[in-house]
Amino acid sequence: HASGTVTHADGWRAHEQQNLGHFNANVGRRISDRVETRFYFGAYYTDVKLPGSLTYGAAMTNPRQAATAAVNGDQARNTYVQRFANVTSIKLDFGRLDITSWAIHKHLNHPIFQVLDQDGWTYGISPRFTGSFNLAGYRNDLIVGARIFAGNNQALQFVNAGNAVRGAQTVNARQIASNYEAWFENRFFVLPQVALTAGLKAYLSRRDFSGTLNMNTVPVAVDTGVTYSGVNPRVGVLWEPVKDVQLFANVTRSADVPDFSDLTQTTATTTAFVPLKAQTGTTYEIGTRG
Numbered sequence: 001h002a003s004g005t006v007t008h009a010d011g012w013r014a015h016e017q018q019n020l021g022h023f024n025a026n027v028g029r030r031i032s033d034r035v036e037t038r039f040y041f042g043a044y045y046t047d048v049k050l051p052g053s054l055t056y057g058a059a060m061t062n063p064r065q066a067a068t069a070a071v072n073g074d075q076a077r078n079t080y081v082q083r084f085a086n087v088t089s090i091k092l093d094f095g096r097l098d099i100t101s102w103a104i105h106k107h108l109n110h111p112i113f114q115v116l117d118q119d120g121w122t123y124g125i126s127p128r129f130t131g132s133f134n135l136a137g138y139r140n141d142l143i144v145g146a147r148i149f150a151g152n153n154q155a156l157q158f159v160n161a162g163n164a165v166r167g168a169q170t171v172n173a174r175q176i177a178s179n180y181e182a183w184f185e186n187r188f189f190v191l192p193q194v195a196l197t198a199g200l201k202a203y204l205s206r207r208d209f210s211g212t213l214n215m216n217t218v219p220v221a222v223d224t225g226v227t228y229s230g231v232n233p234r235v236g237v238l239w240e241p242v243k244d245v246q247l248f249a250n251v252t253r254s255a256d257v258p259d260f261s262d263l264t265q266t267t268a269t270t271t272a273f274v275p276l277k278a279q280t281g282t283t284y285e286i287g288t289r290g
Helices: 058-062 068-072
Strands: 003-009 018-031 035-049 076-092 095-111 114-135 138-160 166-191 194-213 222-243 244-255 264-266 272-273 279-290
Touching: 018 194, 114 166, 138 194, 166 222, 194 244, 272 279
Parallel strands: none
Antiparallel strands: 003 018, 018 035, 035 076, 076 095, 095 114, 114 138, 138 166, 166 194, 194 222, 222 244, 244 279, 264 272
16 A cells, blocks of 8 residues: 655745645565564655744734744754554464564754754564463453664754854754663453453663753763663453443553653753653543443
């Protein structure tokens, strides 16, 4: 299968325009009655002119105008992305193994108050086993999975000298991220239609930042990083009153590890690496699906 879309849009405000292009394709092969694989490819571009924000008075006087800084700097956000992926599935005697792998290349050209130029890769692999078997005469469903993924990004910044022309370089940095996750979820049916569920996810994430910052005309060398780790449990109950209908209740602990958009913060006078903590939360849910 292959499909493509090209879109152009003129905005309501001055200096507001979008040109978008998406292409997706995939091809699959059933190797045997137990093994099949499918490859995916995608290419995407986004060219967007930015009109900027207005003061309240300017918006009420002439809401269709663009901000002066947006016009003078020809502010825009342009991205060019290529994505490659594979999903391979293997039927086992007692379950199913799915292996997903991917690699994504992204280039960003983003002239705003400065010109941001970034180029990087993200890649990873994620195996997942799903099986159902009897445990002491009771039905038991088990899901075990892992996800190992990483990325690197060359992050450059320049003074926007007008019309998106690059002036003096202010940032020359290397961003490297690595993430390791492993989890399981088990459903033990104490009754034919009622299961107790329990799960656990362990994670370890690393963020490394190195390079030269030159926001105040004095170059500053930076070589730093931060590590995040933890374990998130989950417990719940599942009821299947009829086939393909489920009612459930869960309590889940979660963590959200910051990315480099959070960790590298730029103001008008400086760029700094800010070692933020991971966000954590507890979710209580009750619902139905089917």
